[in-house]
Each structure stands twice: as structure tokens, then as C-alpha cells.
Amino acid sequence: MTVTLNHTIVPAVDNExxxxxxxxxxxxxxxxxxxxxxxxxxxxxxxxxxxxYMTVExxxxxxxxxxxxxxxxxxxLARLRRMGVAYGNSxxxxxxxxxxxxxxxxxLFFVDDARxxxxxxxxx
Numbered sequence: 001m002t003v004t005l006n007h008t009i010v011p012a013v014d015n016e017x018x019x020x021x022x023x024x025x026x027x028x029x030x031x032x033x034x035x036x037x038x039x040x041x042x043x044x045x046x047x048x049x050x051x052x053y054m055t056v057e058x059x060x061x062x063x064x065x066x067x068x069x070x071x072x073x074x075x076x077l078a079r080l081r082r083m084g085v086a087y088g089n090s091x092x093x094x095x096x097x098x099x100x101x102x103x104x105x106x107x108l109f110f111v112d113d114a115r116x117x118x119x120x121x122x123x124x
Contacts, residue, residue, distance in 0.1 A: 007042070007050045011059035013113050015041040019053040021112055025079050026120075027072070061115030063091070073106055073122040085110055091117055 012018035016033070019041035023030040031042040031050065040052040051064070068076065077099065080087050086095035087110040089102070094109035094117065101107025107121040 004048045006048065007052050008064075009040070010051050010053045010062060010064070010116060011056045011114050012041075012053045012116075013055065013059060015039075015053040015055040018112055018114060018116075019043050019051075022051065022053070022118070025076060025083065025085065025110070025118075026066070027075055027079065059114035059116075061111070061117055063117045063119065065119035065121065067121055067123075070122050073120060076120050077108065080108075080110060091119070 010018070010022075019030055022028070023043045026043075029044045031044055034040045034042060034052075040054055042050040042052045044050055045066075077087070086097075087099075087108045088094040088096035089098040089100050089108060090096065091109050094111055099106045099108045101121060104121040104124055107119065109117055109119050111117050
């Protein structure tokens with residue numbers, strides 16, 4: 001049997017706002033809320049995976065890394081700039097405005113209000 005990741009829960013200060021933010025930055029579809037009383041705010045990442053944002057009292061940030069093609073990287077970068085979201089090339093300094101990733105041709109990090117650290121990497 002092949003093992004694939006179906007979904008993961010992403011902690012959020014506000015699940016709806018966090019899902020909308022991530023979906024807008026990444027250019028991904030935001031799905032209708034699911035679970036009891038809309039407990040989860042899902043974002044479709046690909047055919048197999050959703051990120052299900054969940055409001056929690058004291059969210060602990062997670063690190064989520066994504067491989068994207070060059071065109072998608074350019075689009076993400078443009079949306080971050082348009083939205084005024086800080087980004088950087090290091091998890092220690094995700095607001096330095098650089099995209100010269102240490103392991104890829106280009107890459108960047110950005111954070112949300114729950115301290116989730118997102119990494120977006122272009123091909124090698």
C-alpha cells in the first residue's frame with residue numbers, strides 16, 4: 001500500500017482568517033468549513049492533501065514546506081509583495097526580503113499570526 005498524507009491540522013488564532021490568508025498567498029482553493037460548527041477551515045493543496053486550519057487557544061507554530069515550479073514561485077512572491085507580507089530566505093530571519101534559499105535556486109519563508117512558518121521553494 002502506498003502511504004499518502006490526506007490532511008494535517010494547522011493551529012490558528014482564527015481558523016477562517018488563517019485559511020483565507022494561506023489560500024490567497026499560495027493561490028489555492030479555500031474549501032467550505034467542515035466539522036462540528038465549522039471547526040476546520042480547509043485549503044486544498046493538491047489532489048491528496050488539505051491543510052485544515054483549526055482555532056486553538058494557544059497555537060504553537062508549525063513548519064510547512066512546499067515545492068513549487070518557477071511560475072508558481074513568482075506568483076507567490078508577487079502576492080506576498082502585494083499583500084505587504086514580510087518574507088525572507090531564512091527561518092531565523094523570515095522578514096529580510098531575500099529569496100536566495102540555501103538549498104534551492106530560490107526560496108522564501110513567511111509566517112502567519114499563529115507563528116506557522118511557511119517555506120516555498122523553487123526547483124533546484
